Amino acid sequence: MVPEGLQYTAEHEWIASAGDEDTVRVGITDFAQEQLGDVVFVQLPTVGDTVSSGDSIAEVESTKSVSEIYAPLAGEITAVNSDLGDTPEQVNSDPYGSGWMFELRLSDAGERSELLDAEAYQAVVDGA
Amino acid sequence: MPYGPGPVTAQRQDLRRSPLHARHEALGATFAPFGGWEMPVQYSGTVAEHTATREAVGLFDVSHLGKVRITGPGAAGFVDRCLTNDLGRIVPGKAQYTLCCAEDGGVVDDLILYLVGDDEVFAVPNAANSAGVGRQLAAVAPEGITVTDEHDAHVVLAVQGPSSRTVLAETGVLPDTGDVDLDYMAFVDSTWEDREIRVCRTGYTGEHGYELIAPAEVAGTLWDALAAVVAEQGGLPAGLGARDTLRTEAGLPLHGQDLGPEITPVQARVGFAVGWKKEEFWGREALLAERERGPRRRAWGLKASGRGVPRAHMTVKLGETPVGETTSGTFSPTLRTGIALALLDTAAGLSEGDLVSVDIRGRALECEVVAPPFVASHVR
16 A cells, blocks of 8 residues: 555655655655565765756666666755665665655755645556 | 566567466566566565575476477487587486587577487477577487477476475485485486476576476476475575576576677687587587687676676776676675676786776776686585
8 A cells, every 4th residue: 555645756756744844755665666676775866966856866776677766856965865775675674764765855845746646656556 | 667577468468377377476476578488586585585595495486498308219419419518428317508509609598408318318498499499409300300399398396405405305206315315417207196207406596406397287286395395494485586696696607698699608608518529519610719719708707896786788897998798797695795797808808806897877886807606606
């Protein structure tokens, strides 16, 4: 089941509010980690990077393939989950929690209205 | 994100399936197309399945592998005049790794031959190449020698890992003979439900292990019996994902990646599978000439010293100069680092211990040149 209260993209990323209005935390969904298989390496963006919506800013390597992670919205990277360096498997075991990837201070918080809610994302998963 | 295996779609319906497909589904396997077959990629997870195989035992369904029987007076001699390795090096009851080469020395397929006797050889080619190898042999087979494609008649189950012998003994597939084990690359015929099955000390993991060739009709009960003891021994059913990480750690080539029509045995360092003194085999003149003048590139292992996972077809560089290309690459669950097999230009003069980099989408991953295997072999 897709958790309520988060927002999503069709690229299987989740977006949660982090602290203040303008800052979000981003990770990949349970469906995504299951499709990827065992995650063995995560290449994260650098704190301070300015990103545009749709930019490829991170990579997740599993035993079988590599997948790109896109910036869901425009903004500046304010934090990355450096724990994933030693324990990338947290992306598999806790994708919505300790497996988070980065935080983003949004250039325009209003753009969040374009993201999918849980119901809309569930439809994406069901159609995959 | 681009995804790997997904739900079965219309375009997959022409793929062949193992007789054990329903059992794999019941175990929660994810599937992927491989060589025209839809086979399990993983059950519980590639890393767990890999580790179970190294530390206890893994059970693999590799029924996609080809099965070709060559029979008739002088069948072994006929095969020996076609394929590279020297069947004169082994006796009946032994298996041999060999190559089917084109006249230019490129590799049409690599396969295992089971020498039953002068008049019978059983070949196990790769799934995608099985029909081609069979056709090529059949096309030149002399009067009286029959080449039969038995691809769907048998399953192939691999039991691999330090507890593999216990699994075979406890299921009764191979009688417990005290300290006496089958020799590496030896095989015996046993029975399961009154049907003949072939038990071989072969594998593709670098572990002590066996491959069982059994009639499709008894595949279900054989799998169930093996799976039960595998579980008792702390092992797991394992998919093609773990098979690939295991074979890469063991430095074993995969046809279509590390060997192929454009990659000769001399380049790939599988010259041990060529009977150089034989008077006749496909590709002989080209291979002898290449061996004489020295190959333009040779296979090496690369072990990442930084974080990252090399994959096939990435450029290998010495400084800024391209010196070769990876042919396989993955994450080694045993070493917990990226590893690759690569063809490096002979002219670059690289050898063990040298540092190179692999270009991972524009990022340089530093790697040490090593001689595979990456993980010590336990096959014997």
